[in-house]
Amino acid sequence: MKRFSFNQITAKFWDLEDMVAGCVEAGVDKVALWREPVAEYGLDRSAGLVRDAGLTVTSLCRSGFFQAPDWFDDNRRAIDEAHALDTKVLVLVSGGLPGGSKDLAGARQHVADAIGRLVPHAAAAGVTLAVEPLHPMYAADRCVISTWDQALAIAEQHPVGQVGVTVDTYHLWWDDTVLDKIARAGDRIAIYQLADWATPLPAGVLTGRALPGDGVIDMRPFHDAVAKAGYTGPIEVEVMNDALWERPGREVLAATIDGYQGCF
């Protein structure tokens, strides 16, 4: 449990104060926070709440969405929020194609350029931009960065520590080349997240993820690859699941801890 971090989205409807109290009670000392509930509770208040509870914020989820007109200002704000929460990692989900566009290659190039423009601000804030490749099923409408190779190629245009990659088992498990690449990624791994793959996928394919152990992903080779790369940081469980979200927060946390422990 030393490396376990509870990603807030896993209990989407759990009030922030209650979540912090629930984590402390369960002996969990790391959380990943999401921008929307943090903004709702107040940024400084959220930062104070987790700090006073002795919790470490392992990442802030999430920024990116570079097809939005205000992407530059919004991502700079997200970097400031990460800094205020004293987390070193800001997860970037690139966003999909601009409305009406079929230019996937162009959208991908724009993401690389946009991240380059954010690096100075992130570096000054001591925040690593953690590019997250999302499963190819999101390429049109959520994230044009679909593979490990694409995310790493963007990260490698910048110094280590300034831009890295998010390893999320849910998004990468299908790729027969990914484990070797992760094992060679060294300091480019910014954060490691677990979620399991379950079928059938629900409409919209966003909220059908499973707790580790409840799907078909063999987690051990991922653990091994990440370890081989030298990554010793936190391991978040980040699951979006409608049925899970209907349960009380404490139950969700307990089930998440069970799933996490079961896959080690």
Add this chain to the structure above:
Amino acid sequence: MKRFSFNQITAKFWDLEDMVAGCVEAGVDKVALWREPVAEYGLDRSAGLVRDAGLTVTSLCRSGFFQAPDWFDDNRRAIDEAHALDTKVLVLVSGGLPGGSKDLAGARQHVADAIGRLVPHAAAAGVTLAVEPLHPMYAADRCVISTWDQALAIAEQHPVGQVGVTVDTYHLWWDDTVLDKIARAGDRIAIYQLADWATPLPAGVLTGRALPGDGVIDMRPFHDAVAKAGYTGPIEVEVMNDALWERPGREVLAATIDGYQGCF
């Protein structure tokens, strides 16, 4: 229209006799057939029906599903059916993980081995086994062969003409490396299929495909890559879409022809 082939699944509920008549009427001289409706109408009857109408069968869809206990016998039957229908191409969808298994690499190896065991029978029948990489969102439950590279690696273990690859825009469009690879694939392209990507995806993610032009895929680079490889064969439109399936067959065929012509 010289290369256009109407894939039967695009009008799933159109009676075979009506479909053949509708194609002839519309000046379409190529169709791709599916095993289930062919079996229902009778194999020899189906073969006679399309032959008498002067139609060419561009492929038989589909066999594979190598996790099924009877995969060997069933795939040999499918080869015989392709032969009886006088088509040169049998599309293979590999099937997903065996029940309860998390061994994706093992399942993939089994597919390669299984295809190797089918090659002699297929070669004797003059049928090319067309390995189809399906979108990675199907890796668990429908097709463990998720990428161009995986399908081509299997094909290349055998002589050209015996095992090839199915190029389907729907399954490959997200892959930023695929166009160059297709352009270099030469005679390994066994069949070329068009379907477009639309979101949001429906539950089960099987029946939300769009007619060419109705989604976000830029078809022209695919046409160019396939042409560069030297492929001059038929171009099937194969779309599974619940809303389309509710429409009368003749309407579906007309809309399919429109979509096809619009993307050239």
